[in-house]
Amino acid sequence: MAPRVLVSDKLSETAVQIFRDRGIDVDFQPDLGKDKDKLLEVIGQYDGLAIRSATKVTEKIIEAATNLKVVGRAGIGVDNVDINAASKKGIIVMNTPFGNSITTAEHAISMMMAVARQIPEANTSTHAGKWEKSRFMGVEVTGKTLGLIGCGNIGSIVADRALGLRMKVLAYDPFLSEERADKLGVHKVELDELLKRADFITLHVPMTEKTANILSAENLAKTKKGVRIVNCARGGLVDETALAELLKSGHVAGAAFDVFAEEPAKENVLFNLPNVVVTPHLGASTTEAQENVALQVAEQMSDYLLTGAVTNAINMPSITAEEAKVMGPWIALAGHLGAFVGQMTDEPIKAINILYDGVAADMNTAALNASAIAGVLKPANPEINMVSAPVVAKERGIKASTTTQGKSGTFDGYIKLTVVTDKRERSIAGTVFSDGKPRFIQIKGINIDAEIGEHMLYTTNKDVPGIIGALGATMGAHGVNIANFTLGRTGIGESAIALLYLDQPIPEPVVEELKKTGLFQSVRPLEFDAV
Template identity: 80%
Template sequence: MAPKVLISDKLSDAAVQIFRDRGIDVDFQPDLGKDKDKLLEVIGQYDGLAIRSATKVTEKILAAADNLKVIGRAGIGVDNVDREAASKKGVIVMNTPFGNMITTAEHAISMMMAVARQIPEANASTHAGKWEKSRFMGVELTGKTLGVIGAGNIGGIVCDRAHGLKMKVMAYDPYLGQEKADKMGVQKVELDELLEKADFITLHVPLTDQTKNIISAENIAKTKPGVRIINCARGGLVDEEALAQALKSGHVAGAAFDVFAVEPATESPLFNLPNVVVTPHLGAATTEAQENVALQVAEQMSDYLLTGAVTNALNMPSVTAEEAKIMGPWVKLAGHLGAFIGQMTDEPIKAINILYDGEVSAMNLEALNCAVVAGIMKKSNPDVNMVSAPVIAKERGIKISTTSQDQTGVFEGYIKVTVVTDKRERSIAGTVFSDGKPRFIQIKGINIDAEIGVHMLYTTNEDTPGIIGLLGQTMGENGVNIANFTLGRSDVGGEAIALLYVDNPIPENVLDKLTATGKFTQVKPLAFDIS
């Protein structure tokens, strides 16, 4: 059955056609997102939801979205999606951060030019029939120093365009390496040096606890007199009240803002100040950008629903289509390892330690971690998945650690999962054979080779004769057919384990009979999703 997607905001016909061409059953209702009651009524029918900014995906909407797997936002901002609720529900939230990069960068350059030459004020004055040529004395960009705060995708394009304008460019970005800075042709500096030396400052960072009010009253005081400040990134990066005071005092010569701390911005300390250029969040507002993000979100959502590829997700590691093909068996194995330990562990888990050895260590470990944690959590929450599991683990204070190493044994690659509780540590390892089938290869340090089935039985006992016969006879007498039987032991006469793959769930009375023999220290039925 084809996945079903609802488009509840205005997307282009070309984006709608992408879904259809990929075999997705698409329901295009561009005004539905404005009707929250109607959206609540129908959302349970869909696997995917494609939106812009009009649709508000609240916790209440998500609670009713029983089949929803992915939300795709055509654009960068996802303030209209309750991401925490989506993550807990196991719904991937995607955006399209690259579709409007050029448009946003160009808007920042345009705003810088506008404030340098006071174009909006001069335009209004001239339209009013005045000819105030001497009033509007601007400054050249050539030879001036541009300070770029945030040298990522959009900031990088701004740096490139500034070089074309013959500006000197310095950049502050904690994640910018010297090699990349040299390649970009920018001077890598700390924030204080940028503030002190820049003639123009433009911001291109997300709004986080670290960047909130990065241009504060204190930092404005560090800037060069006559500086001009441009913000086309996010509201809240600049203390608007402090900037207004600096503009009034003349310390800051001009400002150009496309974004504000509160939007829609019907009032701001920056409004109606001379040489302040403001626009209503137009950074991505070009025909090309709107079309690009619509096409991009359609492709991303189709890829995920049809192949499992994850691109530009905000609550899940990205996995390319090629990775999804190669990693598929390993993701299943990771889930099975987690499921085994999750079913075996009754006490609260303090830590999950995951070891990746050999070829698997070069794969997308973040995604594999999510699969392990999801497997562990399924015992207590059957609806958990790779998106919601890490959120639940974090809420419970479970620490997750990852180690990777080169091939150390006979297998080309394997995964070992260890769970730590107050009482004990429990571990299991597995690999993927050349036939693509996952196998358990070690439990509690005891080597085995066990095929994984839907219904299994795990037992532990002292290594004494007769256990195989006892297990076989008890299963046979009670109509339980054994598909696969695996044994292992630590040493002669030491601890031994058995792992049986059976055709059907083992009746409770059969488990009781095995326990009643007194031969087993543990008798545990297990279930695995091998679909």
């Protein structure tokens, strides 16, 4: 029986035809995604669901999707899909990570030009027959300084276009190497320097805990007087209320926003302010981009449903069906090792070195590498997956190297991952036990045996009495339950580490309380994908 796919958003007819040509029974209902009750009623009939942004694939929808095997998002953002719920139910979630990068970058440049020359206001005035030539005095972009907050895939395209306009380009991106910056022709700076120097600021970062409200009231106050700010990335990166006040005071000369903290944005503090250009989340809205991502998602979903091949999956490695049974736990381990060092590393990464020992060396190391690199990069960019991670690493000038060797120790095989920055090297090793569960077996050269959980706490300290008591008492006082507790040290009275597996995320006040004890050199909460 042919697989059944529901297309619940507006994909092109060409994309729908790809499903048909591949022998898939496709049900094209482009408005169904807006009716969550109807979607809930029918979703159990389908093996695949192809969407854009209108369809919300909630936990409730996933629970009702008794036959669903894959969700394909035509576009990069998967905010409208409950990834955790899908993963727990074994549903693959795919996206098309690079299909609309040029379109989004071009929109940012267009918005910058529009606000520089006040084109929308001048257009409205002229249509009204006013001919207010002296009212709309613009500024040139030639010779001006553009500040990029985020210089990844889209940001680097914006940089290239801005340099073509003879602008000077500054870039703030903790994961941008100096080598990559030189190649792009941009000057890598810290955020405060960018805010102080930029005539235009444009944002190109995902929404994470670290980037949320990155242009806060405090940071907006640091900007150069007369700055113009463009956001075509994600709503919530800018304090819209604070920006509105600075626009009214004249400190900020203009703003251009395609995304908002709350969407659809029927009302917003930026609306109807002079020299504020707004569009309804059109960053990816060109004929070419919409067609590209639609065709890509149709091909990817068809490949998976017919052959088991996985491409551009958010929650599944790109490996063959035959490899999946053996490699699954090792791919999970590689991702956990990467996630550990990725969450521990705040400075630009120069290299990722991966050693495979014993049985791990005989596996598909390309897939293992992709999982490890994705783990390293994902804390800074949650949209990265196993397919896009190696590409992004290469774009950022991060050198990835692989070494394999025969069995050399107690374990049948293990993976050791080392991240290199200008300041330090940080390494961690792990293996998969006979029960199929991944374990951390070495951190900072200290041997351990640590079970991996979704919520963990890592501390470093001198080997002195009172560490276990302080950790246990503090967790107990705040109702944080410890599922597992692992200790390691280099020697009596020397360097020591502790790794706690917790039943829930550790609140920030608990972390601060531990730091204030003076017992710890570092206290770092860590989060891992479902184990």
